Amino acid sequence: MPIIIKKKLENRTVQEDEEVTLEVEIRKPSLEVTWKKDHVALQPGGNMEVHVEGTKHSLSFKKISSTDQGHYSCETMDDKTRAKITVENLEHVFSRGLRDTRAEEKGVAVLECETRRPSLRTTWLKGVAVLKPGGKYHMRQQERVLSLTINHLEKSDGDVYTCDVGTARSSAALTIQEQTKESRKAGCLEQCHKMLSSHQSETEDSTLGVNPIPTQGLITSTFYSRSRERSVHTHIPLVPVDLPVVANPGSDRSHQTYSFLSEINRGRFSVVWQCQDDWSKQLFAAKFTPYAQEQQQRALGEYQLLKKLSHIHIVQLRSAFITPCYLVLIQELCAGRELLHNLAERDLYAEVHVSELLQQILSAVEYLHHRLIVHLDLKSENMLVTDHNLLKIVDLSSAQTFTPGQTLPVDHIQEMKAPEVLEKQGVGPETDIWAIGVLVFIMLSGDDPFQSELHWESRSNIKKGRIQFSRCYPGLSEGSVSFIKRTLNHKTWGRPSAAECLQLPWVKGWHGSSRHSDSIVCFSTDKLQAYLQEQETKREKVRTKMDMPLSN
Known part of the structure; x- marks a missing residue:
């Protein structure tokens, strides 16, 4: 009696990485059944398995790939059936798209999406403009997850952002909200206020008023300490600098002043304070390094390097000043x-x-x-x-x-x-x-x-x-x-x-x-x-003990 296939194969369109099974049914049980791909007999093993259960014969793929695409046939001595498997490449298909996001000025926004497979080419756009990594933009790929981080948010950052992976796109709107007083405190001040000494208060802040280091000559620099009711007036030699000074429309910004709020950290040679630009009210970190003769080269070395660098993972230099005793580097405040x-x-x-x-x-x-x-x-x-x-x-x-x-x-x-x-x-x-x-x-x-x-x-x-x-x-x-x-x-x-x-x-x-x-x-x-507790004891011994004129 001839071995006839009564349930034929059908063309299939599947997605990459799917589990796929081709199945036929013959009129009577038989082991004389052959599976072929593009006229070549298949050998089961690895990702491919052949199963027989009574009159049902099946060919299964645990995780089908683009190389498995082709024409498959199931043949007996008396009959055969043929079908085509088309495998769609999921490299450019999103399993999770971008979502509309709201963020506050001066904060950080992260836009994230996920593809079914790792993308080989990714382009981020703001509106129709292609974004390049660096500066305020940080682009990252972690296997199938793609993310765009936007730092130091401004109103102008509000727009529609798109992740383009070749043949598919995902878009979402970023809305920038005005920064609230509460969020400013939560984001930047909370950590620093905890470090205030019990005898300090907000009314006893100290202010350092000096000019940014210009390109040549001498300048008069005045240090004010309201809490101690004194001022020191001195002429200080200056070093070259090409840092831009942010202009204040309608006023003279050649003289910058900062209010120093609290000490953040101490290292072997320097002390870091949180400070605030009196004009813009923006928060920064001020690093004080002694400027004695034997320490000038070390202090100026860091300044000379920082002013040439711009990288998302390196602190940015805002300005630099020299007082009679210190080189002061005004840097972005990294709350972390x-x-x-x-x-x-x-x-x-x-x-x-x-x-x-x-x-x-x-x-x-x-x-x-x-x-x-x-x-x-x-x-x-x-x-x-x-x-x-x-x-x-x-x-x-x-x-x-x-x-x-x-x-x-x-x-x-x-x-x-x-x-x-x-x-x-x-x-x-x-x-x-x-x-x-x-x-x-x-x-x-x-x-x-x-x-x-x-x-x-x-x-x-x-x-x-x-x-x-x-x-x-x-x-x-x-x-x-x-x-x-x-x-x-x-x-x-x-x-x-x-x-x-x-x-x-x-x-x-x-x-x-x-x-x-x-x-x-x-x-x-x-x-x-436990390791960090032990290290902290060692660090305490080598921290600088220098007194800061900003402290009471």
Whole structure:
């Protein structure tokens, strides 16, 4: 009796990554059935399976791809049926589009959408104008999620924004609202007011009134301290600067004044205060660095570098002043927590959160290295992370320019303990990569990579590259372990550049499964919190003790 197919195949149009099954039914049970694609017999295995259940025969794809597109046939000795499978590429199909967003002036807006597959080409538009990354715009792709972050919002930023991935677009409106008094306090002042001494009050603010550093000559600079009812009047030599001064329509803005509200932080050599421009009422961070003869080169070095830089992940310089005792850098105010403290305040975090922060660090460092600048002090204390997960490098006091192929002397390196520093071989861009490796290890362990109870043994571990992986959290992916090994190579020539790091799949967020589980491994913050408490005790000992004339 002939083997006749009574249920034929039908043409199918499917979407990539779908589970797809082709099924036929014959008149009587038989094993003499062959599946073919484009006239070539198929061999089951991998993504493709063949099933037989009585008179029903099926060909299944667990996750169909564009390579599976074609003409399929099911044949017996007496009959056959044929159909075409068309696979639609979902690379340019949105699974979650942009949504209309409202945000306040001077704030941050994040527009986000998601595609069914990682996009190979993404263009962001404001109205019909194509946006370019840099300045206030930060564009990011985390696997299938695409985002546009707009910083320092102004009324003019209100518009329709579009994410274009080639053959599909998603648009949404951004509406900018006037900033309320309450939100200004919540966004910028809350953290600083907590740090006010019990004897300070808002009526006892101090004001520093000085002129921006001009291009030449001398200028009279007057320091006012209302709380102490005194003023110091002195002539100060000035250094060149090409920073633009924001003009005040109808008034003379050559003389700028700032009210200093509260101390934010202290480092080894400087003190940072929150201040407010008396004209615009905009909040800034003022960094005071002693300007004594032996410290002038260090203070001016940071100023000379910052005035040439413009990057979303590096603090922006607004203006600069010289008083009789200090160089004052007026910078954008980054309301956030230090990098490791930001992680420690979460209940849990995973490798993907580490790589999100790492991408931003590497982006800034690659920018610096491309401009022949080496940072030489990349650590958690010099990085702030906002509530929107935007990271900023906020200190460049140790940074230096370099010549490719030549090393810099290690004489003025304070805390960096890279192998080349201990061996006094000279430092360069590779030293920054080593510091990043140390930071990533701490984020993935809550511990130091070369720690030992014996000081000499710790130094030996660093020099020989003996990384203490036993201190890491369990379940780390191979990508993270590989990154740590490469960046903490005790040979400078064995470390990748910042640009090369940015191309690593693990850094991009394409995490494979961990060694121990197919699920995402999350880390408790208990160990990291204990580590930070121990580090805080050490930091307190080296903070500058200089008295500020702004304090009561």
